[in-house]
Amino acid sequence: MPHENAGNTTQNTAETLRLISGFARGRLTLIRRGNRSYGIWLAFLGVLIVSGILAWSGQVRHGLGLTAMRDQVSWGFYIGNFTFLVGVAAAAVVLVIPAYVYDWKPIREIVIYGELLAICAITMCLMFVTVDIGRPDRFWHLIPPLGHLNFPSSILAWDVVVLNLYFLVNLIVASHILYRAFHGKHYMKHVVVPLVLLSIPMAVGIHTVTAFLYNGLAARPYWNSSILAPQFIASAFCSGPAILLVVFQVLRKFTSFEIKDEAIHKIAELMAYAMFLNLFLHGAEAFKEFYSNTEHLLYTRYWYLGLGGHHTLVPYAWAAVFLNVLAFALFIVPSWRRRWVLLNIGCLATYAGVYIEKGMGLIIPGLTPDTLGEIYEYYPTITELRVAAGIFAVGFLLFTLMLKVAVPITLGEFRGKEKMAVADGSAGVPALAGH
């Protein structure tokens, strides 16, 4: 009868609301639990965040003149960080591909951490873009139907669309997995698997679109090279997992989180191949510029060798090369990557190397010398460093809190008191005592 159905619908809605609020409350509880080092870590991040907010408010009031960007170098530290972080976000897929495409079980359980990392990375990307635009109060101009998005002509418009879509996909999958695990259920395969498989081309997509942002500009020969998109993917696939490998080892040490050694070694091996590709593509680029020796060589020369007495970036260029080669060596030799010290050095080297060459190493040489031959040597101001540190602190804070919630839940150590309806036939897990 109609009346009964209506009653059922409201009952289900109420039930769902109860379960969701239980999940939310559970999360809050988890976040608040922690030992001394946790508290110190949070406080440290809090200080950075407050400093960043203060620096940014000065920037909003006085304008982007507080950065070192000028007409000659109109993009700088913020956009460099944005580009690097899009790569990190795309790297969640490095875990996904072996897990789902090759059905490699040891990695399956940890895919969610890649997704959480992707969510934090995209959040940081969006923040970096917000602090970089001259009129943050006009951000809504990008959102149809309030504003006007110049799609498909502008690649930035594409970036807005794909980044937000990728963010949503990861958010849905991660929330769903955790929510179900919290209530003692396994995630719904028909929801998760398609979305996760979709996230593979999406991850490649977001980083390709970001590469196309630069690639499509005929005015900037350093960027206007077909190699840019493949090179972005290659460097992304090393940098993201580098963070995750370190995080997994930390979790393994401080919680009952389990991850097989072979999973970590496999990821390191995949990173080695990605780094090889990255180095190869850089080498190909360098060959083309130096051998053909056209006017376009100027930008590559400025980066690696300096130009006309301007050498600010040269040490960074060679540091990046050294770090990348070191990381490649450490990961490609199986006996080396199995040694924990060397593995972690490799992770740090990858992260630092790719951070340099994809952040400042991409943006600044692309814009120096400028289109009319002028060299303005850019390096960030204190304001930019403070704002960037604040944004990274927000990202780290988010990731910390997410891990604080996700690890206990996925390990089954933390469950909600509310029972889920057993409509799908799977047995519920009773709530553990102690909460």
Next chain:
Amino acid sequence: METEIDDPKFTRRMFNTGATAAGLSFIMTACGPKRLYEAPQALLRQRIQEMEEQYKENLDVNVKVSDAQPIPGVQFAYALDLSRCIGCRRCVYACVDENNQSRDPQIHWIKVFSMDKEKGVDFTNADPYYHPETVPEDGHFYIPVACQQCENPPCVKVCPTGATWKEKDGIVVIDYDWCIGCRYCMAACPYGARHFNWTTPSIPKEQINTNTHYLGNRPRPQGVVEKCTFCIQRTRAGRYPACVEVCPVGARKFGNLLDRNSEIRYIIEHKRVLVLKEELNTVPKFFYFYAT
């Protein structure tokens, strides 16, 4: 409590309120402020009136904002005689005065490059900061560069919000109220023609030019991009741009490409003409030529 959630009227009320709220906000934003690109005449006039009132309030100056539309049958083009330019920079400062460019921080829409006659047009060895006692210097020639008003403008292609576009008479314009200051257009421009307001622009009150155009030289706010507009406030009223009139050696020419009898057509048909960075296929409407 149980009754509230179970009550069908509750959910229906929630839904109705939610739907109404969503509908209202959609209508409000859809009818609300949008970019000036497609603004109908009546709305444009109203927005311009608001602009004038705001200028009166903020700058304490009576700025007149024109909404002159493109003249039909006109495609503006510019020609600059490289055999005559002596690099005196009077065009730079005439432009600054005419177009309300910020004095501090300094914004110049025109940049003059000193080049070596032996090397020819070569931007890698050009110097915009020359300051000899007198010009022209021996063995040097001069190239002023500003917005080329391209026929295939890369800046228009990349703007994420559509705040810059090419008008029917060929001038590439910016809606200063819609620009979000992302500076993608500045990365895309091959001629360094676009400039950003890194902080609040400042002009001494007595130097503000009050004859402005809503897409041209009206005073700009912080955080938006600006550039040469072929003095849209003058050219749509039939006059020459300020730089053309001030040049003491007559190196600058301006006119309508579609007029067979214009100076521009004469130059293109009779003189050695070149454009900058031709291989980028931007098809600039700013021609450099040698009259001799």
Next chain:
Amino acid sequence: MRLFLITLASASLALMGADSTAPVAKKDTLPSTAPKPAERLEVPPPPFSDGIFPCSTCHANQKPNRTRRELAFHTEIDLKHDEEHRWCLDCHDADNRDTLHLASGEPVPFEESYRLCGQCHGEKLRDWKAGVHGRRTGNWNGAKGYLLCAHCHNPHQPHFKALAPKPAPRPPQRVLNQQAPK
């Protein structure tokens, strides 16, 4: 037979000649709205030095001396305009100092001095009439304003003096002046 071939040849030549009256090379024609050479153009008054015109005030009573020499009067004029081959009376009419004269002897008034300059500087005269040589002021879509050659070029020392350039732009600064909180 020979007569036939000759007729055929001359007929072909005549036809080829007729063809040459079709499209003239663009380079030889002025834009149609440019004034014809004989027409006088509307120009502002010639830039005479104060009190110097009319020249006949003094010269009506003097006998023309066509010998090239250093003058006792007009000493402020330092001729640097092809002075190796020309002197004053090559442009100024010896019999009537209130006019100039062309190489043919035809007198031209000062208001049409461009015809005199155009004798040697023909391509510049052609460009000037098209509006391409010299400063442009006024309206791009209206009547053209013309200046005489002499309005910009001193006919006795036509080479432009070097100007002091306006200040160079400020190179980009890491710290903007407006950093101080308002």
